[in-house]
Amino acid sequence: MAQKIFIDGEVGTTGLQIAARLETRGDIDLIRLDESRRKDRNARAEALDAADIAILCLPDDAAREAAQIVAGGDTRLLDASTAHRVAPDWVYGFAEMTAGQAQAIAGARFVANPGCYPTGAIGLIRPLREAGLLPADLGVSINAVSGYTGGGKALIAEYDAGTAPKGFVYGTGQAHKHLPEMAQYGLLDRAPIFVPSVGNFAQGMIVQVPLHLADLADTPTPGDLHGALAAHYAGSQFVTVAPLGDPGRIDAEAMNDTNGMTLYVCGDATRAVLVAVLDNLGKGASGAAVQNLNLMLGVDPATGLT
CATH class of the missing domain: 3.30.360.10 (Dihydrodipicolinate Reductase; domain 2)
Incomplete structure (x- = not known):
C-alpha cells in the first residue's frame, strides 16, 4: 500500500525539488494542500496528522510548531530545516556519516536532514x-x-x-x-x-x-x-x-x-x-531528504535518485 507523504512547505526551493522526485512514484501518495490553505494552521495540522511521514521544508519556528502538532500522534517527521539538527531524540540524517547511521535513520520517528x-x-x-x-x-x-x-x-x-x-x-x-x-x-x-x-x-x-x-x-x-x-x-x-x-x-x-x-x-x-x-540542492538538501525518506520507508535508498 502506498505511503502517505506530506511536504509541509512544498512551494519552497527544497520542497519543490523533493516533490519533483516523488510525484511519479507508485509507492507514495502525496498529500497536497490548495494554495489558499498552505498557511492555514488547521489545514496543515490535518495533513500532518494524516501523513505516514511528513517532510518539513519550513522556517525553523514553523518546523518546531509542526513537531509539536504531531507530538501526540504517529506521524514520522523528516525535517529539512535547521531546527532539530542537534536536538535530542532526533536522528541526524547523514546516512554515510558513521557505521549504523542508515539503520538509525530507518528506524527513527524523527530525522533531521543535514545542512x-x-x-x-x-x-x-x-x-x-x-x-x-x-x-x-x-x-x-x-x-x-x-x-x-x-x-x-x-x-x-x-x-x-x-x-x-x-x-x-x-x-x-x-x-x-x-x-x-x-x-x-x-x-x-x-x-x-x-x-x-x-x-x-x-x-x-x-x-x-x-x-x-x-x-x-x-x-x-x-x-x-x-x-x-x-x-x-x-x-x-x-x-x-x-x-x-x-x-x-x-x-x-x-x-x-x-x-x-x-x-x-x-x-x-x-x-x-x-x-x-x-x-x-541534491546531496545537500532534497536528494538527501529523498534518500532519508527511502530509508524510513524501507526501500532502496537510491529510489527516485538515479
Missing part, C-alpha cells in the same frame, strides 16, 4: 576523527562556496534580477547556523572557523578543509588521510573518494542534479587540502 555545508565538512572530518588521525581539539578551518540557490527564493530573485554581487563571502561573525552540527557530528571539541561564500552559479558546492599534517596525530601523510576516507566510504552508493593527488581544476558543478558527493585529498608532505563536491 548542505555540513554534509561536505562532516563527510571529510568525521572519518578522520574516527580513524584517530584528527585530534578532537584541533582548530579546524572550513572554507566553502555554494551556488546561489542555497540562499532560497530571496537570493535567487536577486540573481535573476541581476542585482546580486557576482560572488560574496558572508557569515564572517562565526555565528552561522551550521556551526553546531559541524562541531557535534564532526566530533570536534572546538567549533571550527567557517567561511561560507556564494558564487555566480545556480547550484553546486565545494567545501574545503586545509590541514597542517604536523598538527595531526602521528603526522600522517596525505595517503593516510586518503586511505581513511576510502575505507570509510567503501561500497557507498552516493559518496566517492577520488584518486589521491591534485586533480587540477575541481568543478563546483560537477555533481549537479545528482545525490552524489565526491571527496578529494590533495597536498604535499607537510600540508593537505580536503575537498568535497556536491550539489547543494
